[in-house]
Amino acid sequence: GAVVSQHPSRVICKSGTSVKIECRSLDFQATTMFWYRQFPKKSLMLMATSNEGSKATYEQGVEKDKFLINHASLTLSTLTVTSAHPEDSSFYICSAPVNEKLFFGSGTQLSVL
Amino acid sequence: GENVEQHPSTLSVQEGDSAVIKCTYSDSASNYFPWYKQELGKGPQLIIDIRSNVGEKKDQRIAVTLNKTAKHFSLHITETQPEDSAVYFCAASETSYDKVIFGPGTSLSVIP
Numbered sequence: 001g002a003v004v005s006q007h008p009s010r011v012i013c014k015s016g017t018s019v020k021i022e023c024r025s026l027d028f029q030a031t032t033m034f035w036y037r038q039f040p041k042k043s044l045m046l047m048a049t050s051n052e053g054s055k056a057t058y059e060q061g062v063e064k065d066k067f068l069i070n071h072a073s074l075t076l077s078t079l080t081v082t083s084a085h086p087e088d089s090s091f092y093i094c095s096a097p098v099n100e101k102l103f104f105g106s107g108t109q110l111s112v113l
Numbered sequence: 114g115e116n117v118e119q120h121p122s123t124l125s126v127q128e129g130d131s132a133v134i135k136c137t138y139s140d141s142a143s144n145y146f147p148w149y150k151q152e153l154g155k156g157p158q159l160i161i162d163i164r165s166n167v168g169e170k171k172d173q174r175i176a177v178t179l180n181k182t183a184k185h186f187s188l189h190i191t192e193t194q195p196e197d198s199a200v201y202f203c204a205a206s207e208t209s210y211d212k213v214i215f216g217p218g219t220s221l222s223v224i225p
Contacts, residue, residue, distance in 0.1 A: 006156070034212060042204065044215045046158065049166045093156050102147060104156040 003028065004096050006105030011060045013084055014029040014113055021108045023094030027072035035067075038091040038107075050077040050094075084112045115140040119216030129192070129225050132190045134219045136203035139184065143205040145212065146179060146186050151200045160201075162209075181206050193223045 005024045013019050023033055033051045036044040048069055049057040056069035066088075068080040081088050091106040115141040126132050138146075144165040149157035163170045163186065165175045170177050174193075179186040190197055200220050204211040 004156075032210060043217045046212050046214065049174075049212055095213075100157060101162060101210050102209045102213055103159060104149070107154070107156040109154070 002100055003103045004094065004105040005093050006108060007100065008108060009106060010109045010111075012111045015085055016083055017109060018080055018082045019084055020092075021092055022104055023077045023079070023096070025075045025096045025098070027097075028098045030077075030098070031074060032097065033071060033077040034081050034095045034102075035069065036076075036093045036095065036104075038093060040091075043091065047092075049077075052077075057071075067071075081110065084110070086112045088112050115143060115205055115214040117203060117214050117216040119219055120208050121201050121219060122217065123220045123222075123224045125224060126193050128193060128195060130193055132186045132188075132193050132197070132221055132223075134201055134203065134221075135154050136186050136188075136205075137184055137212075138205040140205070141184070142207050145206050145209050145211075146177070146210070146215075147204050148175075148177060148188050149202045149204065149215075151202065151218075154171050155204060190221075191193070193221075197221060198223045 003022040007022050033050040034049045038044050042108045050069045052069040052071045058064045071077040089112045119136045126199040147162035151159045152155045165181050166176050174191045201216045202218050203216040204213045
């Protein structure tokens with residue numbers, strides 16, 4: 001069964017609003033989680049590394065004020081897309097390592113109108 | 114930083130035939146090489162992984178090989194079935210607890 005749970009699976013929002021995506025580790029603690037972004041028919045691009053109890057580490061070119069990451073507990077990391085615009089529309093996926101393997105959530109399709 | 118290349122970008126095979134996908138990586142510090150299968154609209158599913166202390170690993174119809182000297186690793190799927198049709202990604206990282214860098218993906222179509 002799934003070890004990483006991600007919600008919502010799909011969200012449609014108006015331009016200018018903020019959207020929060022949750023990533024939960026099931027039955028294990030994750031001090032680190034990773035957030036990826038994927039455009040249609042493209043590969044997964046790492047956005048940031050979420051660290052429990054400390055600031056996230058963002059990849060070059062990713063706006064930290066646009067994509068807020070909070071990892072307040074050992075089982076939950078959240079990604080908030082602030083003031084979303086149509087160009088933020090994408091498939092967002094989280095992942096977490098467990099038992100020396102890296103598992104992914106089911107992804108969130110964000111559509112900004 | 115790490116750069117992962119993957120070939121071919123698309124692959125069509127007849128049901129029952131084998132499929133091979135090849136990847137190369139650039140960072141000699143990489144030691145963990147997972148392979149993921151992604152179906153449309155879903156998150157990537159880990160299908161097999163290999164670490165640098167192993168040259169080959171097999172799980173039923175799926176096998177992976179690793180040549181650390183040449184920085185090459187490959188996925189082999191035997192006796193392909195229509196349900197194997199999906200996009201496959203190779204990836205590399207130092208460990209499973211470090212950030213994983215993905216290849217561009219291979220769209221596999223298995224023709225019944």
